[in-house]
Amino acid sequence: MKIFNRIAMILLLAGLFVLGIYMIVYAFELFGYRLGSLPFSGFSDGLQGFASDVEQGSLAVIPLILLVLLVFLGLLLLLAELKPPAPSRVRMGNGTYTTRRVVEDEVSAVADEVPGVLGSSVNAKAQRRPGALVDLEGRVRRGDDVGPIKSGLRSRVQEHLSRRGLPVSKLNVKLVEADPRQTKARVQ
Amino acid sequence: MGRGRFVEAATYEGSEKVSGVIVGPEELEIHIVARYPLPRPIPDIAESIRERVAPEAGGRKTTVVVEDVEVAADENL
Numbered sequence: 001m002k003i004f005n006r007i008a009m010i011l012l013l014a015g016l017f018v019l020g021i022y023m024i025v026y027a028f029e030l031f032g033y034r035l036g037s038l039p040f041s042g043f044s045d046g047l048q049g050f051a052s053d054v055e056q057g058s059l060a061v062i063p064l065i066l067l068v069l070l071v072f073l074g075l076l077l078l079l080a081e082l083k084p085p086a087p088s089r090v091r092m093g094n095g096t097y098t099t100r101r102v103v104e105d106e107v108s109a110v111a112d113e114v115p116g117v118l119g120s121s122v123n124a125k126a127q128r129r130p131g132a133l134v135d136l137e138g139r140v141r142r143g144d145d146v147g148p149i150k151s152g153l154r155s156r157v158q159e160h161l162s163r164r165g166l167p168v169s170k171l172n173v174k175l176v177e178a179d180p181r182q183t184k185a186r187v188q
Numbered sequence: 189m190g191r192g193r194f195v196e197a198a199t200y201e202g203s204e205k206v207s208g209v210i211v212g213p214e215e216l217e218i219h220i221v222a223r224y225p226l227p228r229p230i231p232d233i234a235e236s237i238r239e240r241v242a243p244e245a246g247g248r249k250t251t252v253v254v255e256d257v258e259v260a261a262d263e264n265l
Contacts, residue, residue, distance in 0.1 A: 089253060096234035098254040099193060105257065165229025 001080050090124065090132040092167055100124040103132045103166055110160040116140055116149040118183035131169030139178035146175045190219030190255030197253075216241070216248040222257045230254055 026035050053059050059067075089097035103124040111120040117138045125133040138153055140146060154173045161168050189208025190197055197219040198207045210217040218241060222230055234252040242250045 092231040092254075093235060095238050095250055096231055096252045096254075098230060098234075099256065101193070102230075102254055102257050163229070164226070165231040167231070 001083070001085075004080075084128075087126040087128060090126045090167075091128075091130045092165070093130065098166065100126055100132065103134065103161075103168070106161060106164055106166060107134055107136055107157055110157055111136060111138055111153060114138070114149070114153045114156050116144055117153060118178060118180055127169060129169065131167035133170050133172075134168050135172045136174070138173065138175045139183050140175050141180055142177040144177075150175050190221050190253065192219060193255060197255075212248070214248060216245045216250045217253060218251070219253045219255050221255055224257065224259045226257070230257070 025031060026033050026038065029035075050063070053063075088100070090100055090103055091097055101124075104122040107122045107124070108120055111117055111122070117140060119139040121137045123135045125135075127133055134157075136153070136157065138149070140149055150173055153175075154171065157171060157173075158168070191207050192198070196207075197210055197217065198205050199209050199211045208219045210219075218237060220234070220237065222233060226233070228236075234254055238250050238252045241252075
């Protein structure tokens, strides 16, 4: 949401800047531009027509759909803005935290030692509750039986993390076939 | 002590700077780096630090952040 806000603010301020320049040009009648030449009358007529349609409850279908969509968009943006940001640290206990990198390094170190796993990539996300949400992607040789490798990888990672005491609320393990020439280890 | 990852974790007082500790009016944050081999699980180490420091924190809410786990340099090398 921070990025969206930033983009929206940049666009809004850029728009205001451009409108401000236009206003100066037209107000001082620079370069031959005059306020009288602007099509204000058509715009105000359209706006008046729209307002009277709203008052009489006789809006056309398309403006009605657009208004409903606008309401939903506003509601979504409001909810997204009210939603608290994701925490940056993984909560371990009462007043104790660790960084996501610690969890990622620990998972990565043990995953690379599992037989059949040629390399791995880990993404740990912090949550409000204790424990991290870990997405682990292991790379295996094409044609390998992934079932035993996956269960072995999961159990080794869980065992290692519980020994270290790092809480994980959810561990997603995914195995992908990879070319051994492009992995960290060619043979495991 | 940890030094903070994206923002420096330190407290400035007078001409001194204490790295790894952020002292606020309501909160005290301690940043540490654990070192292998770990004598105990990481949460136990953090909790014991928190328990030791909390009585000296002047009523501030004490938080311990484990920033990293690193391998100790071998002194024989």
